[in-house]
Amino acid sequence: MKYLRTILLMLAVTFTANVAFAAEHSENEEEGGISLKEILFGHVQDAYQWHVTDLGGEPVIIHLPMIFYSQNSGFHVYCTSQFEHEPNAELLREGPDGFYIQGAEDEKGKIVEKVGDELQPVCFDISITKQVCILFIDAIILLLCILIPARWCKKHKVDDPAPSGFTGMMHMLIMSVYNDLIKSTLGDKADKYAPYLLTCFFFIFFANLMGVMPFPPGGGNITGNIAVTAFLALCTFLVTNVTGNGHYWREIFWPEVPTWLKCPVPLMPVIELFGVFIKPIVLMVRLFANMLAGHAIAISLSCMIFIMFGLGGFMGNLLGGIITPVSVLMSIFMMFLELLVCYIQAMVFTLLSAIYIEMSHAHHHE
Amino acid sequence: MSLITPDFGLFFWMAVVFLCVLAILWKFGFPVIVNMVNERKAFIDGSLQKAHEATERLANIQKEGEALLQEAREKQSVLLKEAKETHDAIVAKAEGDAREQANKLLADAKAQIEAEKAAAIREIRTQVAELSVQIAEKVVRQNLSDNTAQMQLIDKLLDEVSVEK
Structure with missing residues (x-):
C-alpha cells in the first residue's frame, strides 16, 4: 500500500512535468513539431562531445578530447569546446587551425581540414568520443x-x-x-x-x-x-x-x-x-x-x-x-x-x- | 555517420579497451574466482562427506557399544548361573560330607558305647562273680563244718553257675 502510493505520486509528478515541459516545448518549437529521427539518432549515435541535457535553454555538455591524424599537418589533439556547438549554413562546425566537424550539432560527422578551398577528411580519427x-x-x-x-x-x-x-x-x-x-x-x-x-x-x-x-x-x-x-x-x-x-x-x-x-x-x-x-x-x-x-x-x-x-x-x-x-x-x-x-x-x-x-x-x- | 557502418575510432578504442580488460581479467580476475569457488565447493563437498562418514561411524560405535553391553550382560548372566550352580554343588557336597561325618561319628560313638557297655557288663560280671565268690567264700567258711550238707550245696551252686555260664 505504501509503495503503491509512492508509485502513484511519482507517476503524477512525471505526468505533470511532462505536460508542462511538452507544452513549453511546443510553444518554443517554431516549426510546430519535433523531429523524432533527430532525437533518436542523437541518442543512439556517437558524438564528439557528450551532450547530457539542456538546462534553461543552455546545453549541458561534457567536452571530450579529439585525437586525429591529418595527412597535411600530422597529429592533432583538441578539445570539443574549441569547436562551435552550432553548425553553420554549410553544416560545418568551425574549429581551430582550419578544422571542421561535418554534420549537425550532436552528430559524429567527419573531421575535415580546409586545404585551400577544398575540404579533406582526416584519415586517422581516434577521438575520445x-x-x-x-x-x-x-x-x-x-x-x-x-x-x-x-x-x-x-x-x-x-x-x-x-x-x-x-x-x-x-x-x-x-x-x-x-x-x-x-x-x-x-x-x-x-x-x-x-x-x-x-x-x-x-x-x-x-x-x-x-x-x-x-x-x-x-x-x-x-x-x-x-x-x-x-x-x-x-x-x-x-x-x-x-x-x-x-x-x-x-x-x-x-x-x-x-x-x-x-x-x-x-x-x-x-x-x-x-x-x-x-x-x-x-x-x-x-x-x-x-x-x-x-x-x-x-x-x-x-x-x-x-x-x-x-x-x-x-x-x-x-x-x-x-x-x-x-x-x-x-x-x-x-x-x-x-x-x-x-x-x-x-x-x-x-x-x-x-x-x-x-x-x-x-x-x-x- | 550511417547507423550500420562501423566507425573506425570506436572500433580502435573498443579493441584496445576490450583486449586490455580481457588480459587483466584473464590474469587476475575470472580464473582466480572460478578456481576459488570450485575449490570451496570441493572443500564443502568433502566436509559434508566427512561429516556423513563421522555420523555413520558414530552410529556404528553406538551399535557396537550396545552389542558389547548386550554381550557383557549375557556373559554376566551365564557367570551368575554358573556361580549359583557351583555354589549349590558346594553346599550340597558340604551337606553330604557333614551328614556322612555325623553318621560316621554317630556310628563310632555307638560302637564305642557298645564296646564300653560290653566292657562294663563284663567288668560288672567279673565283679559280681568275684563278689559272689567272696560272698560264697564267706558263706562257705561259716558253714564248712557240716561236710555233707556243704558238699551238696557246693554241687548245687556249681551246677547253677555252670548252667548260667
Missing part, C-alpha cells in the same frame, strides 16, 4: 566489479566463511554464467575459454545496463553500436577458427554428405564456408539490433508525448493529455523489459560463442 568515453567507464566499472571479488579470493583461504554482500553476489553471478552457459556447453574445455567468454558476458551485460541508465555515467548506447558488436563478433570468429581442429575444417570442406553434393560442384563446402562468416555476423547483428531497438522504443515512447503536444491547439493538448500516462506506463514497462533484454542478450552472445567454439572442437575424441 561520447561512446568511447562510456566504453572507458564501462571497462573501469567492469574491472572493479570483477577484481574486488577476485581480491577477496586471494586474501582468503578455502575454509574461510563464505563471502557476503557484493562479493558473494558477483561470485554467484560469475559461477551461474560459468556453470550454466560455459561448463554445460564446453565441458572439460571450459577452463581454457572461460575467461574470454566470461569477459564477453560481463562486458556486454554491464554495457547494456549502462545503456539503460539515462544519465551519465550511463546513457550511451555502446552495445547498440555496430563497431563494438563487430569487434566482439570478430573476437569470437578468431577464437573459433584459430583454435578449430582438423575435424572442424574437414566438416567445412569435405562434409559427410552424398558425394554429388560436393564433388563436381562444391555446393556444401560453399554453404559451410558461408556459415563460417555468417555465424559471427549474426552475433554482431543480433546484439546490435536488439540494443538499438530497445533504445529506439524507449525514446519513441517518450517522444510520443512531445509529438502529440506538438500538434498544437485543443486536439494536441487533449491527445497529449491522453497519451502521457499511457506513454509513462509503457516506458516503465519497457524499462523492465530492457533490463531483461540486457541479461538475455549478454547470455545469448556468450552461449552462442561457447557453442561455436564447441563446434570447432567437435568429435575431438572420435
Whole structure:
C-alpha cells in the first residue's frame, strides 16, 4: 500500500512535468513539431562531445578530447569546446587551425581540414568520443566489479566463511554464467575459454545496463553500436577458427554428405564456408539490433508525448493529455523489459560463442 | 555517420579497451574466482562427506557399544548361573560330607558305647562273680563244718553257675 502510493505520486509528478515541459516545448518549437529521427539518432549515435541535457535553454555538455591524424599537418589533439556547438549554413562546425566537424550539432560527422578551398577528411580519427568515453567507464566499472571479488579470493583461504554482500553476489553471478552457459556447453574445455567468454558476458551485460541508465555515467548506447558488436563478433570468429581442429575444417570442406553434393560442384563446402562468416555476423547483428531497438522504443515512447503536444491547439493538448500516462506506463514497462533484454542478450552472445567454439572442437575424441 | 557502418575510432578504442580488460581479467580476475569457488565447493563437498562418514561411524560405535553391553550382560548372566550352580554343588557336597561325618561319628560313638557297655557288663560280671565268690567264700567258711550238707550245696551252686555260664 505504501509503495503503491509512492508509485502513484511519482507517476503524477512525471505526468505533470511532462505536460508542462511538452507544452513549453511546443510553444518554443517554431516549426510546430519535433523531429523524432533527430532525437533518436542523437541518442543512439556517437558524438564528439557528450551532450547530457539542456538546462534553461543552455546545453549541458561534457567536452571530450579529439585525437586525429591529418595527412597535411600530422597529429592533432583538441578539445570539443574549441569547436562551435552550432553548425553553420554549410553544416560545418568551425574549429581551430582550419578544422571542421561535418554534420549537425550532436552528430559524429567527419573531421575535415580546409586545404585551400577544398575540404579533406582526416584519415586517422581516434577521438575520445561520447561512446568511447562510456566504453572507458564501462571497462573501469567492469574491472572493479570483477577484481574486488577476485581480491577477496586471494586474501582468503578455502575454509574461510563464505563471502557476503557484493562479493558473494558477483561470485554467484560469475559461477551461474560459468556453470550454466560455459561448463554445460564446453565441458572439460571450459577452463581454457572461460575467461574470454566470461569477459564477453560481463562486458556486454554491464554495457547494456549502462545503456539503460539515462544519465551519465550511463546513457550511451555502446552495445547498440555496430563497431563494438563487430569487434566482439570478430573476437569470437578468431577464437573459433584459430583454435578449430582438423575435424572442424574437414566438416567445412569435405562434409559427410552424398558425394554429388560436393564433388563436381562444391555446393556444401560453399554453404559451410558461408556459415563460417555468417555465424559471427549474426552475433554482431543480433546484439546490435536488439540494443538499438530497445533504445529506439524507449525514446519513441517518450517522444510520443512531445509529438502529440506538438500538434498544437485543443486536439494536441487533449491527445497529449491522453497519451502521457499511457506513454509513462509503457516506458516503465519497457524499462523492465530492457533490463531483461540486457541479461538475455549478454547470455545469448556468450552461449552462442561457447557453442561455436564447441563446434570447432567437435568429435575431438572420435 | 550511417547507423550500420562501423566507425573506425570506436572500433580502435573498443579493441584496445576490450583486449586490455580481457588480459587483466584473464590474469587476475575470472580464473582466480572460478578456481576459488570450485575449490570451496570441493572443500564443502568433502566436509559434508566427512561429516556423513563421522555420523555413520558414530552410529556404528553406538551399535557396537550396545552389542558389547548386550554381550557383557549375557556373559554376566551365564557367570551368575554358573556361580549359583557351583555354589549349590558346594553346599550340597558340604551337606553330604557333614551328614556322612555325623553318621560316621554317630556310628563310632555307638560302637564305642557298645564296646564300653560290653566292657562294663563284663567288668560288672567279673565283679559280681568275684563278689559272689567272696560272698560264697564267706558263706562257705561259716558253714564248712557240716561236710555233707556243704558238699551238696557246693554241687548245687556249681551246677547253677555252670548252667548260667
